[in-house]
Amino acid sequence: MRLGVNYTPSQGWFHSWLDLDHAAVARDFAQIASLGLDHVRIFPLWPIVQPNRSLLRPRALREIREVVDLAGEAGLDVGVDAIQGHLSSFDFLPSWLATWHDRNMFTNPDVVGSLADYVREVAAAVADASNLLGVTVGNEVNQFAARPHPDPHEATPAQVTQWLDAMIGAARDGLGNVVPPAGVTHAMYDASWYDDRQPFLPEHAAELGDFTVTHSWVFNGSAQRHGGLGTGSVRHAEYLLRLSAAWHRDPARPLWLQEVGAPTNVVAVEDAPEFLERTVRNAATVPGLWGITWWCSHDVARSLADFPPLEYDLGLFTNDGETKPTGRRLAELAERRHELVPVTKPGPGIVVDDSDPTTYRAQLGPGGSVFEAWNATAEEEGVGPHIVLRSRIGESVDLAPRGIVELRAVAVAALEPIDVLHPAVTTV
Amino acid sequence: MRLGVNYTPSQGWFHSWLDLDHAAVARDFAQIASLGLDHVRIFPLWPIVQPNRSLLRPRALREIREVVDLAGEAGLDVGVDAIQGHLSSFDFLPSWLATWHDRNMFTNPDVVGSLADYVREVAAAVADASNLLGVTVGNEVNQFAARPHPDPHEATPAQVTQWLDAMIGAARDGLGNVVPPAGVTHAMYDASWYDDRQPFLPEHAAELGDFTVTHSWVFNGSAQRHGGLGTGSVRHAEYLLRLSAAWHRDPARPLWLQEVGAPTNVVAVEDAPEFLERTVRNAATVPGLWGITWWCSHDVARSLADFPPLEYDLGLFTNDGETKPTGRRLAELAERRHELVPVTKPGPGIVVDDSDPTTYRAQLGPGGSVFEAWNATAEEEGVGPHIVLRSRIGESVDLAPRGIVELRAVAVAALEPIDVLHPAVTTV
Numbered sequence: 001m002r003l004g005v006n007y008t009p010s011q012g013w014f015h016s017w018l019d020l021d022h023a024a025v026a027r028d029f030a031q032i033a034s035l036g037l038d039h040v041r042i043f044p045l046w047p048i049v050q051p052n053r054s055l056l057r058p059r060a061l062r063e064i065r066e067v068v069d070l071a072g073e074a075g076l077d078v079g080v081d082a083i084q085g086h087l088s089s090f091d092f093l094p095s096w097l098a099t100w101h102d103r104n105m106f107t108n109p110d111v112v113g114s115l116a117d118y119v120r121e122v123a124a125a126v127a128d129a130s131n132l133l134g135v136t137v138g139n140e141v142n143q144f145a146a147r148p149h150p151d152p153h154e155a156t157p158a159q160v161t162q163w164l165d166a167m168i169g170a171a172r173d174g175l176g177n178v179v180p181p182a183g184v185t186h187a188m189y190d191a192s193w194y195d196d197r198q199p200f201l202p203e204h205a206a207e208l209g210d211f212t213v214t215h216s217w218v219f220n221g222s223a224q225r226h227g228g229l230g231t232g233s234v235r236h237a238e239y240l241l242r243l244s245a246a247w248h249r250d251p252a253r254p255l256w257l258q259e260v261g262a263p264t265n266v267v268a269v270e271d272a273p274e275f276l277e278r279t280v281r282n283a284a285t286v287p288g289l290w291g292i293t294w295w296c297s298h299d300v301a302r303s304l305a306d307f308p309p310l311e312y313d314l315g316l317f318t319n320d321g322e323t324k325p326t327g328r329r330l331a332e333l334a335e336r337r338h339e340l341v342p343v344t345k346p347g348p349g350i351v352v353d354d355s356d357p358t359t360y361r362a363q364l365g366p367g368g369s370v371f372e373a374w375n376a377t378a379e380e381e382g383v384g385p386h387i388v389l390r391s392r393i394g395e396s397v398d399l400a401p402r403g404i405v406e407l408r409a410v411a412v413a414a415l416e417p418i419d420v421l422h423p424a425v426t427t428v
Numbered sequence: 429m430r431l432g433v434n435y436t437p438s439q440g441w442f443h444s445w446l447d448l449d450h451a452a453v454a455r456d457f458a459q460i461a462s463l464g465l466d467h468v469r470i471f472p473l474w475p476i477v478q479p480n481r482s483l484l485r486p487r488a489l490r491e492i493r494e495v496v497d498l499a500g501e502a503g504l505d506v507g508v509d510a511i512q513g514h515l516s517s518f519d520f521l522p523s524w525l526a527t528w529h530d531r532n533m534f535t536n537p538d539v540v541g542s543l544a545d546y547v548r549e550v551a552a553a554v555a556d557a558s559n560l561l562g563v564t565v566g567n568e569v570n571q572f573a574a575r576p577h578p579d580p581h582e583a584t585p586a587q588v589t590q591w592l593d594a595m596i597g598a599a600r601d602g603l604g605n606v607v608p609p610a611g612v613t614h615a616m617y618d619a620s621w622y623d624d625r626q627p628f629l630p631e632h633a634a635e636l637g638d639f640t641v642t643h644s645w646v647f648n649g650s651a652q653r654h655g656g657l658g659t660g661s662v663r664h665a666e667y668l669l670r671l672s673a674a675w676h677r678d679p680a681r682p683l684w685l686q687e688v689g690a691p692t693n694v695v696a697v698e699d700a701p702e703f704l705e706r707t708v709r710n711a712a713t714v715p716g717l718w719g720i721t722w723w724c725s726h727d728v729a730r731s732l733a734d735f736p737p738l739e740y741d742l743g744l745f746t747n748d749g750e751t752k753p754t755g756r757r758l759a760e761l762a763e764r765r766h767e768l769v770p771v772t773k774p775g776p777g778i779v780v781d782d783s784d785p786t787t788y789r790a791q792l793g794p795g796g797s798v799f800e801a802w803n804a805t806a807e808e809e810g811v812g813p814h815i816v817l818r819s820r821i822g823e824s825v826d827l828a829p830r831g832i833v834e835l836r837a838v839a840v841a842a843l844e845p846i847d848v849l850h851p852a853v854t855t856v
Contacts, residue, residue, distance in 0.1 A: 306529055306538075
C-alpha cells in the first residue's frame with residue numbers, strides 16, 4: 001500500500017508558487033522522505049498558471065515540473081492536482097471567472113474548454129517524469145457546485161458527468177501514451193456522499209477516472225458525535241472507502257484515500273497520533289485500497305492570516321520543519337507497512353436504501369441511519385461491515401466476491417439536518 | 429502641463445507581473461518616451477502582491493520599484509497606483525476577500541487595516557525613487573462600492589471618507605518625508621458624479637488627497653448621444669474637470685485628468701486621433717489642470733481572451749510596438765505642449781441644483797439637464813462654461829476668481845435612466 005502526504009509548502013503555503021524557492025522545496029521534500037513516505041500530492045494554483053483564459057504561463061508549467069523533479073530527487077513519487085480551485089477554506093478563482101466575468105465553471109462552453117486546456121497542459125508538463133504517480137483533475141472541485149458554497153456554480157449530475165469526462169479526457173490527452181501508476185482521477189469532498197444537494201454523485205467517484213478517490217474529514221459531524229477517538233471518527237475514512245466501494249461494478253476497482261487528517265478542532269492535540277494510527281489501520285482493512293495520502297506535510301505558518309484555526313495544526317511537521325508527534329507516528333506506520341493489509345473477513349452487508357435518489361444521501365452522513373448503523377455494527381464485529389446498495393441487489397450484484405454473507409436493512413432515521421461543511425470560516 | 433500615459437505592458441498585459449521581464453518593460457518605456465511623453469502610471473496587481481492578508485511579498489514590492497527605476501532610465505516619471513482592484517473589466521480580488529472569506533473591503537476592520545498595510549508598503553517601496561510622480565490609492569476602487577457592480581461592497585459616504593482617509597494616510601506614512609510632485613491621490617470612475625447610488629462622492633474627489641482626479645470615458649453615454657466627435661464627446665473630459673472643480677473650496681486646487689482614452693466602440697477608429705487632439709486641447713483649457721495621462725500605452729494582445737472588444741484597441745502602440753495614429757497625434761501635441769494652456773475667459777456659470785443630495789447626480793451625466801445645458805453653452809460660447817453648485821452660492825462662494833460673470837440655472841429634465849457603466853462585458 002502506498003503511503004504519502006499532501007504537500008503544503010513550509011514557506012508561504014501555496015502562495016510560494018509566486019516565489020518558487022527550489023532549496024526550500026527540496027528541504028521540505030527531504031523531511032517528508034525521512035518519514036519513510038513514498039509520495040506527495042502537489043497543488044498548483046489555477047489563477048497563477050492561467051491568469052487569462054487563453055494564457056497558460058509557460059514558466060508556471062515549467063515550475064510545476066521542477067517541483068515534480070525535486071520530489072524525484074528526494075525519492076518521492078508525485079500526484080499532481082490541476083484545478084485549485086479550493087484549498088483550506090480559500091477559493092482560487094481567476095479574475096476571468098469572477099464578478100463582471102462570472103460564468104459557470106461547469107457548464108459555460110468557453111470556460112469548460114479553457115479549463116480542459118489547463119488540465120491538459122498541466123498533465124503534459126509532467127507526463128514524462130519518471131516519478132509521476134498520477135494526475136487528479138482538481139481538489140474537491142465539487143465544493144463549487146452547490147450550497148453551502150456562497151456562490152455556487154450550479155450544474156446537474158448529467159452536466160457534471162460531461163464536465164468530468166472533459167477534464168479526465170484532457171488529462172489523458174496531456175499524458176499521451178503515459179499511464180502513471182495512479183492514472184487519472186478526480187476528487188470530491190464528502191458532501192457528494194452525504195448531502196443530497198450535491199450534483200457530484202457517488203457514481204461519479206465510482207465510475208469516472210481510474211481510481212475511486214475519497215477525502216475524509218471528521219470535522220463534518222463525525223467527531224462531534226462520536227468523539228475524536230470514537231468509532232465514528234477513527235473509522236470515518238474506512239467507512240467512506242467502504243461506502244464509495246458500494247458503487248463499484250468492478251469489485252477490484254482501486255480506492256485511494258487521498259486526503260485524511262487529524263483536525264484539532266475536534267480531535268484533541270494529544271490524541272492526534274492515536275487518531276492517525278487508528279485511522280490508517282482501519283482504512284487499510286478495506287479491500288482494494290491502493291494508498292493513503294495524509295493531510296498534510298507542514299503546518300501553515302501562524303504569520304499567515306484568516307485560516308480556520310485547525311488549518312494551522314494539520315502538519316506532520318511544524319512550519320520550522322520539526323517532526324510533530326503525528327509525523328513520528330506515521331513514520332512508525334510506514335516502517336510497519338507490511339501490517340497494513342486488507343481484511344477480507346466475510347460478514348454482514350449494511351443495505352443503503354437508495355430507492356429515492358433525491359433524499360437518501362442524508363442517511364449516509366454523520367447522524368444518518370446508515371452511518372450510525374454501520375458504526376454500531378463495526379463496534380459489534382470489530383471490523384467495519386460491507387455496504388450494499390438496494391438498487392444493486394435488484395440488479396443481482398454478486399455479493400460473494402465482496403464477502404457479504406448476510407444483508408442488514410437499516411431503518412431510516414428522522415434526521416436533524418446537518419451541513420456537510422468544510423470547517424467554519426471563522427473570519428466571515 | 430504634464431503629458432503621459434497609463435502603462436499597459438505589451439507582453440501579457442498586467443499578468444506580466446507574474447513574469448517580470450525587465451528587457452520587455454524597458455523596450456515599452458523607450459517607445460513611450462519616444463513620443464515625447466513625460467510620465468507613466470503603473471498598476472501592480474493587488475492579489476499578487478498581497479496573496480494572504482498578512483503576506484506582502486518582498487519580491488513583488490521589489491519588482492514594483494524595479495519598474496519605477498526602469499521608467500527612470502527611459503526618462504519617465506512614474507505615478508504608482510496601489511489597489512488593483514479593477515482593470516479593463518477584470519476585478520482582481522485576493523482569495524482572502526472572496527467567497528468563504530467575503531468581507532466588505534471598505535468597512536471590515538481587518539480588511540481595511542491590511543489594505544492600509546498594502547498601500548503603505550507599496551508607497552514605501554517607491555518613496556525614494558527620484559522619478560516618483562505620486563501615489564494613487566487605487567484604480568477606480570469606487571467600482572466596488574455600489575451597483576452596477578455584481579457584488580457590491582456597500583458603504584456609506586461617511587464610511588468612504590474614513591476608508592479614503594485611512595488609505596491616503598497609509599500612503600503618506602509609506603512615503604515618509606517624501607512629497608512627490610503629484611502627491612497622494614485617489615481615483616474614481618465617473619459614476620461618482622453621475623450615479624446617485626455611488627457612496628464615493630464628488631466631495632471625496634475634491635477634498636481628499638492632494639489633487640482632484642478624474643477619469644473620462646465617453647462610452648458612458650456621451651458618445652452614444654453626441655457622436656464620437658460631437659461636443660459631448662470631445663469635451664467630456666473638460667466637462668468632468670470643470671464639474672469636479674465646482675466642489676473645490678480652493679480655486680487653485682490641481683486637477684489631474686488621469687485617464688482618458690478613445691474607445692473605438694463609440695469613436696470610429698479613423699476619428700480616434702482627432703478625438704484625442706480635441707479632447708486634450710479642450711481639457712487643457714481648464715484652469716488648474718496639472719496633467720493628462722492618456723489611456724493607454726499598448727494594445728492588449730488579441731491572444732488574450734474575454735476583454736470587452738474596445739479594450740484591445742486603446743493603445744498608442746500596437747501590441748508589437750508599432751506607433752498607431754493616436755500615438756503619432758499625441759506625440760505632435762507633446763511637441764506643441766506650449767499651446768496647451770488654460771483659458772480663463774470670464775463667462776457664464778452653469779448652476780448645479782444640488783439641493784437634494786440623493787437625486788441630483790443623474791442630472792450631471794449624459795442626457796441629464798446639466799450635462800446637456802453645459803454642452804449647449806459650450807457650443808454657443810466656443811469654450812466650456814464654468815460650473816457652480818447652488819449650495820455654494822448659498823455659502824457665498826467667491827465667483828470672481830473663477831471668472832464667473834453670470835449664473836445660469838438649468839431646468840431639471842425628466843430623465844430616462846442611464847447606467848454609468850464600464851463597457852458591457854460581452855462575455856457574461
